[in-house]
Amino acid sequence: MSGQVNRREFLQITAGGAVCLAGTSVFAGGARAAGSALVSPGCRKSRVKVARIYMGTKGGLWPTPKLSFQDEIRGYEAQFAKFGSEMADVDFVVDDIITSTEGVSRIKPRLQDVDGILVIHLSMGTGAILNEILGVGKPTAVFALPYSGHEWVGFGGLQKQPIGAKLECFLTSDYSQLATAIRPFRAIHHAREAKILNVTTRSFKDYADQMKAKFGTQMKQIDLDTVVKAYEAIDNKDAEAETERWMKGAQMVIEPSRKEVFKSCKLALAFENMLAEEDATVLTVDCYGTMWDKTIKLPAYPCLGFCRLNDMGLGGICESDLRSAMTHIIFQGLTGKPGFISDPTVDESTGSIILAHCLGSSRMDGPNGPQATYKIRNVMERQEGVTPQIEMRVGQAVTQAILVGTDTMLHFTGDIIDAPVGIEHDRGCRTKITVKVDGDITTLWKNWSQGLHRQTVYGNIRKELGQFCRYTGIKLIDEAAPAQV
Numbered sequence: 001m002s003g004q005v006n007r008r009e010f011l012q013i014t015a016g017g018a019v020c021l022a023g024t025s026v027f028a029g030g031a032r033a034a035g036s037a038l039v040s041p042g043c044r045k046s047r048v049k050v051a052r053i054y055m056g057t058k059g060g061l062w063p064t065p066k067l068s069f070q071d072e073i074r075g076y077e078a079q080f081a082k083f084g085s086e087m088a089d090v091d092f093v094v095d096d097i098i099t100s101t102e103g104v105s106r107i108k109p110r111l112q113d114v115d116g117i118l119v120i121h122l123s124m125g126t127g128a129i130l131n132e133i134l135g136v137g138k139p140t141a142v143f144a145l146p147y148s149g150h151e152w153v154g155f156g157g158l159q160k161q162p163i164g165a166k167l168e169c170f171l172t173s174d175y176s177q178l179a180t181a182i183r184p185f186r187a188i189h190h191a192r193e194a195k196i197l198n199v200t201t202r203s204f205k206d207y208a209d210q211m212k213a214k215f216g217t218q219m220k221q222i223d224l225d226t227v228v229k230a231y232e233a234i235d236n237k238d239a240e241a242e243t244e245r246w247m248k249g250a251q252m253v254i255e256p257s258r259k260e261v262f263k264s265c266k267l268a269l270a271f272e273n274m275l276a277e278e279d280a281t282v283l284t285v286d287c288y289g290t291m292w293d294k295t296i297k298l299p300a301y302p303c304l305g306f307c308r309l310n311d312m313g314l315g316g317i318c319e320s321d322l323r324s325a326m327t328h329i330i331f332q333g334l335t336g337k338p339g340f341i342s343d344p345t346v347d348e349s350t351g352s353i354i355l356a357h358c359l360g361s362s363r364m365d366g367p368n369g370p371q372a373t374y375k376i377r378n379v380m381e382r383q384e385g386v387t388p389q390i391e392m393r394v395g396q397a398v399t400q401a402i403l404v405g406t407d408t409m410l411h412f413t414g415d416i417i418d419a420p421v422g423i424e425h426d427r428g429c430r431t432k433i434t435v436k437v438d439g440d441i442t443t444l445w446k447n448w449s450q451g452l453h454r455q456t457v458y459g460n461i462r463k464e465l466g467q468f469c470r471y472t473g474i475k476l477i478d479e480a481a482p483a484q485v
Contacts, residue, residue, distance in 0.1 A: 047089050048090045050092055050116055051116070053119050062124040100129065103129075118140075124150050140166055141167075143181060155169045184464060192217070194281045201286070204219065242268065254375060263386075282317060302316070348441050350436065351441045353435050357432075375388070394419050399457050399462060402450060404450050406474075413462055440481075
């Protein structure tokens with residue numbers, strides 16, 4: 001066998017064909033405006049580019065001198081086929097078996113544009129090959145079954161070297177980790193293609209330039225006139241239908257009048273059209289700042305519109321919080337799920353932190369997940385406007401994080417132990433969850449910095465978040481853990 005053989009050619013030569021993946025994206029199905037090409041985990045216009053490299057040597061004695069590359073690759077093909085829709089947005093633009101460093105040299109030009117490299121370790125004797133792959137400088141995940149070789153003894157040391165700065169390793173017999181390995185590649189891809197619209201009169205050019213340079217994410221300033229024109233362009237019949245949908249779906253409509261709900265629904269439809277017009281993914285509004293003074297005012301409160309965008313697999317972010325917008329995009333790329341922005345308060349007696357806000361998502365499991373029950377309320381602090389009060393899932397593991405600058409990610413994990421939604425709990429914002437923290441609550445509040453807002457996502461994604469941070473040169477800090485050196 002030569003040093004580099006296309007995987008499909010290899011299987012065709014040796015056994016007559018390969019298994020093809022099919023299906024619809026697990027994140028697909030998010031609503032979009034007619035003709036829109038929105039980019040998000042819910043509505044994708046482009047695909048994640050991954051190099052899948054099967055790495056082995058012809059003379060490797062482990063796992064066995066009788067190793068059949070054909071059988072090994074077929075086994076992996078069967079595992080990838082089981083993922084179905086979870087891999088449907090992935091193109092394996094390089095899909096080869098590599099048996100020598102010369103083989104890596106031949107495919108290097110094809111590795112320049114990939115989002116990440118997935119290396120599947122087949123046999124021992126591959127150290128030099130892996131070093132050559134890492135020399136490309138792309139995020140690289142190595143998947144190694146038990147008995148695949150002895151190279152694992154050097155992986156930890158390799159990660160500490162400059163050449164291994166973007167190396168993650170999966171030493172496991174759990175084939176589902178193949179999909180986990182690709183999720184950070186997806187997050188990198190979507191951060192690069194994302195576009196954030198910020199409705200504000202304040203300048204944010206320096207931050208926008210930093211995010212563009214670091215992740216490729218675009219940010220554009222939008223003025224009030226653009227919002228008003230988009231609002232006025234919405235057909236009242238469409239806004240009335242949206243109003244009926246929200247009110248019919250609610251457990252209760254407590255404070256707002258139908259007229260107020262109508263105005264918020266009309267603005268919600270305008271938000272979607274604004275994203276479609278700009279081919280953008282996320283919208284944020286300076287709703288407590290420059291868009292809510294005596295001379296400049298939005299046509300309605302934006303909270304319901306933000307919730308609707310989050311439910312669609314896009315992003316609605318309050319208070320022009322660009323850090324939360326970036327964290328939201330990363331969460332969506334890693335999990336396909338939206339974040340929940342919150343203002344927290346601490347209860348040391350239960351080792352918990354209460355996360356509250358008048359903005360949420362009724363589809364915290366993603367756009368194709370179940371819809372949580374909700375009430376239609378006014379905004380607590382203003383005692384006016386419209387916002388859905390979401391009842392989140394008790395017992396659910398969560399991860400909270402915030403991206404700080406270009407090189408730090410603060411985070412902690414925990415489990416939801418309460419989700420108070422009754423009128424008797426009308427303190428703080430409308431939607432709230434009590435999270436029992438993994439770690440020490442006192443350590444968490446003493447370590448707290450960078451203001452109130454964080455983003456919370458369903459699931460303990462510490463591992464995936466760590467991979468993303470390693471690949472992008474970000475320091476991941478657990479706020480509930482003892483001080484880290």
